[in-house]
Amino acid sequence: MELIPLFTSDPLLQQIILFLGELALLFLIIVAFIGFILFFLFVYAIKTDFFLFPEFLKAGVMFLEGFMRSLFKIFGVPDYEVLQVMVRLHNTLNKKRFTETSVARRAIFIPHCLRAIACPAHLHPEEGLKCRSCGLCSIGYAKKMLQQVGYMVFIVPGSSFIKRLVQEHRPKAIVGIGCLLEVKEGNVMAERYGLVSMGVVSTKDGCVETEVDWDKVFEIALLGIDPQSVPKELRKFLPQ
Ligand code: SF4
Structure with missing residues (x-):
């Protein structure tokens, strides 16, 4: 004054x-x-x-x-708690649109760091890691199950692969697995491309032999899927 x-x-x-x-x-x-x-x-x-x-x-x-x-x-x-809530919030807001997307237009991206150190698979320059379902890690089983549901499944080394695969296969909805930052950045990228994204944060970070809660992955992946087309091993993950 x-x-x-x-x-x-x-x-x-x-x-x-x-x-x-x-x-x-x-x-x-x-x-x-x-x-x-x-x-x-x-x-x-x-x-x-x-x-x-x-x-x-x-x-x-x-x-x-x-x-x-x-x-x-x-x-x-803590920052990680904030990021985790933001990822869950993003999933909550996208759940309805994701559920309404046909599985034929859905893709799932699995980070290659989930594989076993002794993984015998090779990286294909166009399609990512060509899993041989050798049984050394859980990717082989998960990939087989998700493909049976109808998903396009890719095992990728990084976000540049995801962008390329998205441009090539044109999914409408994607499920991304990764560490907190990867999922956060993946969600931003998905919004830029007009995709409905759902994220699953890995339970163990790192560069090799990371871990994810596959139950969570299947619970999200089965949203909106006709129970008849779900393999019996996965039926317990169908929404009640
Ligand atoms: S199951 Fe697939 S990804 Fe896992 S170690 Fe074997 S070949 Fe590699």
């Missing part, structure tokens, strides 16, 4: 500056209020694995990203 005369002695201008100041303050209060609501919705999702107002949550966290990051830091919410 006392500083205003330093800038101007024009009463009208003073009024305008005051008004703008109040407006900015009001904006900050609203942003802080929404930020705290989002924060509590986020913590609720972490605790219960259930999302209240998921669209609002996703839009809000994206819009107020910097502010939300600060809040998470102040309250000690």
Whole structure:
């Protein structure tokens, strides 16, 4: 208030500056209020694995990203927890469209780091790893089951392969397996390509012999699939 005369002695201008100041303050209060609501919705999702107002949550966290990051830091919410919730939120929002997509237009991308160290398969420059179903890791079985369901299944060394395969095979929906960052980046890439994506985060990271919860992969993969076309080994993963 006392500083205003330093800038101007024009009463009208003073009024305008005051008004703008109040407006900015009001904006900050609203942003802080929404930020705290989002924060509590986020913590609720972490605790219960259930999302209240998921669209609002996703839009809000994206819009107020910097502010939300600060809040998470102040309250000690670790980055990996935030990313995990964002992946689950993304899946929740995409679930309906994914379920409605025909399996013939779905692809699943398995990272090649899931294979055994002694994997005898070779990398095909166009199609990724050509799994021989040798039994040394779980990929062979999972690939066979998912192909029986009707999926295009690719075992890939990285995102550049995924982009190429997407352009070539034109799926409408994809399931991506990977570490937190890979899944996050995969979701961003999928949105750019207009794909419905569902992510499954690996349970053990690294460069070799990583692990994933295949039950989770099958649960997602079987969304919207006609039970008659599901191999009997996978029927327990059908949604109830
Ligand atoms: S099952 Fe397939 S991916 Fe796994 S080790 Fe054997 S050939 Fe490699």
